[in-house]
Each structure stands twice: as structure tokens, then as C-alpha cells.
Amino acid sequence: MxxxxxxxxxxxxxxxxxxxxxxxxxxxxxxxxxxxxxxxxxxxxxKKTYTATAEVYAGAGQEYVYEPRVGTVTERASPPPSGEIAQTEANILTSRDVKLRAVRALGVQTFQKPGKPAAGSLAKQEGDAIRAITEGLVVGTSPTSSIISLSYESDNAEKSARVLAAVLEAYKNYRREVFQDNSTQAIDAQRQTFEDELANVDDAYEQFLASNEIGDFATAKAAATATYQTTFTDRLSTQAQLSQAARRVETITAQLATQPPEIVLQQDLNIAAQDQILQKRTERENLLARYRPDSQPVRDIDAQIAQLQAYVAGGDTVGAKEVRTGPNPSWVALDTARTTAEADRDALAARLAVLDGQLAALRERQARLTQLESKNAIFAGNRDVLTANIKEFQQRGSQSRADNGLVASGADNVKILSHPAAPTKGSxxxxxxxxxxxxxxxxxxxxxxxxxxxxxxxxxxxxxxxxxxxxxxxxxxxxxx
Incomplete structure (x- = not known):
């Protein structure tokens, strides 16, 4: 078993x-x-620890608004939310460069134990001091607030306040260097480049205008157009006047053909019978002064008067006694008018020929200007663009220098609301x-x-x-x- x-x-x-x-x-x-x-x-x-606190306001400044380097700003972009700005500033505040500046401002001895200086190189001592700041520094932000709360904890109240104050001062100086506009020299250099290009374009443009006998292209083209319109209007008017003058010559020539060159200027008439009647009547009146109307002498005079009146009534007693002829005034006036009209017609014809020549020259000038217009537009466009760029970069350079001056003097969007002070109670x-x-x-x-x-x-x-x-x-x- x-x-x-x-x-x-x-x-x-x-x-x-x-x-x-x-x-x-x-x-x-x-x-x-x-x-x-x-x-x-x-x-x-x-041991007891002492915590120094501070508060920083981080608002939206120019550094958080996008502005193109080249070209004008049509619509300025809105800054990011306040919480994102505060978080960005908090990242800058906790950066190693800020802590290193604070360590160098206070000295590495501040972070070493009394009576026990640290051994090693200066870089190692600074690294240990930065580590001490990192361990004691607390930075807090809120997603909806622009306030950054800071605190630094150490075993000494005065040391906590000094370190936190040094961190804040280093942060302010560092962010001014970070956000400082360093493009001023580049802007000035680019502006100088544009000015050199503009000088070259101006020289080429002046040679172009001089070679084509143009003072100002726009003025020359406008003057050529206005002169052509005036000359063309004058030609139409001259042509109408020439037709009128030619028609007038024809009319005067036709009228002149109907007028005799000579006419009777003066004609004396034979009126002896009428004079005898008057004499007989005068004699009868004289006889009436001595005789009665029915006396024989008076009746004889009356018979003679009646005989003479019958003779005159027959119409054979009046005739031309003396005739003088000469030039016809109407014919002379018409001939003078014809001569004047022919002179006017010839003058208008000569004027029309001159106007035709001027119009041909103006048309050729306009055609030449039209051919040169594209090249002139290129020169003018280059000059306008370069001039606008120079003006813009001058303005940008002035603004950059002014902004750097303001930033250097402390005019930024970060404000210290509460400065660090030595805490009276430890924890x-x-x-x-x-x-x-x-x-x-x-x-x-x-x-x-x-x-x-x-x-x-x-x-x-x-x-x-x-x-x-x-x-x-x-x-x-x-x-x-």
C-alpha cells in the first residue's frame, strides 16, 4: 500500500x-x-517654507495681431482670446532664458546653502540654481482670464520675494527683446533697394520721353487729341466756308454777266416850247396890266399860248439834247465783289490744304503715341509701384522705430498687478x-x-x-x- x-x-x-x-x-x-x-x-x-506671490496682467498687444510684411492691411485680424494670450505669456515666463537671467541677476550664491558653496563649473551651478527656481516657481493661468498668478516657495521669506521679483524683471526684459521689431534695418535696406530701382526706372523713362520728344506722355496725348479735335473742327468750318465762297463766286459771276459794263450817266432834254409858253404867259400878265382881257392884244397872246400848248401836247417837243455815258456802278460793284469772293475762296482753299496737312501730322502723332502707350504704361506702372512701395516702407520703418522706442520705454501690454513681497507667515x-x-x-x-x-x-x-x-x-x- x-x-x-x-x-x-x-x-x-x-x-x-x-x-x-x-x-x-x-x-x-x-x-x-x-x-x-x-x-x-x-x-x-x-523647515517652514515661505511663499511669495504676484499677479501679472497680460493683455492683447500688437505682437498678437497679424500684420503682413508686404502690402497694406485691408482688415486687421482680431487678437486671440485672453486665456491663450495668458498661457503664451506664462510659457515665456517659465522659459529657461528667463530663469537664467534671474539667476545671473541674483547670483548663484543666492541658491546655495549658507556656508556650503557649491562645487563644479559655473554652468553646473547655474543649472542647479535654475532647477531650484523650477522646483519652487508655480505659474497659474485660467482659460478665460488675462491674469497670471505666480508664486515662489523657499525656506526664506526674503529670498522668496527676491527670487520672484528677479523672475518678473527678467521676464519683462526678455519679452521686450523677444517681441522687439528687428525688421527696421531690413525695411530700410529694402526701401533703399526700391529707391535705387526707382532711380534706374526714372533714368530709362526720361530717355524714353526725350527720344520720342515727349515732355509728359499723358499731357502730350491729351494735347494731341485736343489739337486734333480743334483742327478737325476748324477744317470742317473752313470746308463749309470754302463751299460758301465758291458758291458766292458763281452767283456773282452769273449776276455780272447780266449787267452792262457802261450806262448813260447824264442826259440833257430840249424844253424850248415849254419855255416859250412861260414867256407868253408872262407877257399876257403884263398886257393885262394895260388892257382888258377881251382886248385884241390879250386875245392874240392867248391864241399863241393855246397854239404852243397844242404843240407841246403832241409829244414832239421833248428830246435828248446832250447824253454822257460811263461805267455801270452795279457792274463795278459786282466785279469788285467777285474779286473779293475769289480771293476769299483761294484763301480758304489754302487754309483747307494747311489744315489737311496738320490733321495728317496729328494723326501720325497720335498713332505714334498709341504705339508708345504700352511702353509708357510699363514705365509709369513701375514708377507708381516703386513710389508706393517706398512710401509704404518709409511709413513701416518709422512705425517700427517708434514701436521699438515705446517697447523699450515699457509701453507694452503686460502689467504687474501685485508685486512680490516677503511673506510674514510660513507654512x-x-x-x-x-x-x-x-x-x-x-x-x-x-x-x-x-x-x-x-x-x-x-x-x-x-x-x-x-x-x-x-x-x-x-x-x-x-x-x-
Whole structure:
């Protein structure tokens, strides 16, 4: 008959574990006291810490608004939210350069223990000092606020205030250098380049105008157009006047053909019978002064008068006695008018020929200017662009120098709301650390007790034996010595 041995871990119930823990109570108390005393001794060596605080306002400045380097600003972009600006400034504030400036401003001795100067190179000492600032400096921001809260903790109240003040001063100086506009020299150099290009373009443009006998292209073209319009209008008027003068010559020539060159200028008439009648009447009146109307002498005179009147009434008594002829005044006037009209016509014809020549020359001039217009537009466009660029870069250079001056004088968007001051009260973590040491000592003692319980060999209680072997325990015998 063979016997089989099986290794089985004892199974404990809650009551078994509690009972076994009480058996190890002395060891647990010893472990608790040992850990607690050591931890308490370590906690009691801690010194008080002093925290200096400050607040910084970081608003939206020009450095957070995008402006193109070249070209005019049509619409200025809006700055980012205040929380993002504060976070950016906080990153600058916690940068290594700021901390290094603060260390160099205070000296590495400030961060070394009194009486124990640090060994090593200056770079290592500065690195240790920067590490000390990093460990003690706390920077807090809010997503919706422009306020940055700062605090620095050390074992000395005055040291905390000095370090935090040095950090703030280094931050202000560093950010001025970071956001300082360094493009002033580049802007001036680019402006000088544009001025040189403009001088070259001006020389080429002047040669172009001089070679084509143009003072100012726009004025020359406008003058040519205006002169052409005036000359063309004058030609139309001259042409109309010439037609009128030619028609007038034709009309006068036709009228002149109907007029005789000579006409009777003066004609004397024979009126002797009428004179005799008058004489007879005069004689009759004289006779009436001596005779009666019915006397013979008076009747004889009346008969003679009647005879002469009958003779005159026959119409043969009046005729031309003497006739003088000469040039016809109408013919002379018409001939003079014809001569004048022909002279006017010839003058207008000559004027029309001159105007035609001028129009041809003006058309040629305009065609030449039209051919040169594209080249002139290129020169003028280059000059306008270069002039605008020079003006813009002059303005940008002035603004950059003014902005640098303002930034150097402290006119920026960062303001220190509360300056750091030496705290009057220190803080210590002894009480919470003692509580933690107490809890840790108790946890350690409990772990040691459980370890002793679960690493015990054999069956410590009848219940664990029955539970493990799955057999009832009928009796318990004490262990012999």
C-alpha cells in the first residue's frame, strides 16, 4: 500500500485571519512604532517654507495681431482670446532664458546653502540654481482670464520675494527683446533697394520721353487729341466756308454777266416850247396890266399860248439834247465783289490744304503715341509701384522705430498687478506628513501581520484544517513540548 502526499495551502476564514492577526499583535506593534518613529523623526527635520506671490496682467498687444510684411492691411485680424494670450505669456515666463537671467541677476550664491558653496563649473551651478527656481516657481493661468498668478516657495521669506521679483524683471526684459521689431534695418535696406530701382526706372523713362520728344506722355496725348479735335473742327468750318465762297463766286459771276459794263450817266432834254409858253404867259400878265382881257392884244397872246400848248401836247417837243455815258456802278460793284469772293475762296482753299496737312501730322502723332502707350504704361506702372512701395516702407520703418522706442520705454501690454513681497507667515507640512506617516506605519504593520499569517506552515486552527482537508475535525490535542 502506497501513501500519496499532496501539498495544499491552508484555507482561512475571516475569523481565522483575525485570530491569527491577534497572535502577531506584538510584532505588528513593534513594526508600527519603528516605522512611525523613523518617519516622524524625518518629518520633524522639515523647515517652514515661505511663499511669495504676484499677479501679472497680460493683455492683447500688437505682437498678437497679424500684420503682413508686404502690402497694406485691408482688415486687421482680431487678437486671440485672453486665456491663450495668458498661457503664451506664462510659457515665456517659465522659459529657461528667463530663469537664467534671474539667476545671473541674483547670483548663484543666492541658491546655495549658507556656508556650503557649491562645487563644479559655473554652468553646473547655474543649472542647479535654475532647477531650484523650477522646483519652487508655480505659474497659474485660467482659460478665460488675462491674469497670471505666480508664486515662489523657499525656506526664506526674503529670498522668496527676491527670487520672484528677479523672475518678473527678467521676464519683462526678455519679452521686450523677444517681441522687439528687428525688421527696421531690413525695411530700410529694402526701401533703399526700391529707391535705387526707382532711380534706374526714372533714368530709362526720361530717355524714353526725350527720344520720342515727349515732355509728359499723358499731357502730350491729351494735347494731341485736343489739337486734333480743334483742327478737325476748324477744317470742317473752313470746308463749309470754302463751299460758301465758291458758291458766292458763281452767283456773282452769273449776276455780272447780266449787267452792262457802261450806262448813260447824264442826259440833257430840249424844253424850248415849254419855255416859250412861260414867256407868253408872262407877257399876257403884263398886257393885262394895260388892257382888258377881251382886248385884241390879250386875245392874240392867248391864241399863241393855246397854239404852243397844242404843240407841246403832241409829244414832239421833248428830246435828248446832250447824253454822257460811263461805267455801270452795279457792274463795278459786282466785279469788285467777285474779286473779293475769289480771293476769299483761294484763301480758304489754302487754309483747307494747311489744315489737311496738320490733321495728317496729328494723326501720325497720335498713332505714334498709341504705339508708345504700352511702353509708357510699363514705365509709369513701375514708377507708381516703386513710389508706393517706398512710401509704404518709409511709413513701416518709422512705425517700427517708434514701436521699438515705446517697447523699450515699457509701453507694452503686460502689467504687474501685485508685486512680490516677503511673506510674514510660513507654512509647514509637518501635521499632514505626520498623519501620512501614521497611516503608512499602520499599513506597514498590517502588511507584516498578514504576511506572517499567510506564510505560516501547517494548520494554525482546527477550522482551517477542516476547510483545507475537507474533513471534519473531531478533536484537538495540545501540542507536546
Amino acid at each position: 502506497r501513501t500519496a502526499y499532496v501539498t495544499a495551502r491552508p484555507r482561512y476564514g475571516l475569523a481565522d485571519i483575525v485570530g491569527l492577526m491577534f497572535r502577531e499583535l506584538g510584532l505588528m506593534i513593534l513594526i508600527f512604532l519603528l516605522v512611525f518613529v523613523l518617519g516622524a523623526a524625518a518629518v520633524m527635520t522639515l 509647514s507640512l509637518k501635521a499632514p506628513l505626520l498623519i501620512l506617516v501614521f497611516l503608512f506605519a499602520g499599513f506597514t504593520a498590517l502588511c507584516v501581520g498578514l504576511l506572517r499569517v499567510f506564510t505560516r506552515r501547517g494548520f494554525a486552527t482546527p477550522a482551517s484544517a477542516g476547510r483545507t482537508l475537507q474533513m471534519p475535525v473531531l478533536a484537538v490535542a495540545p501540542v507536546k513540548a
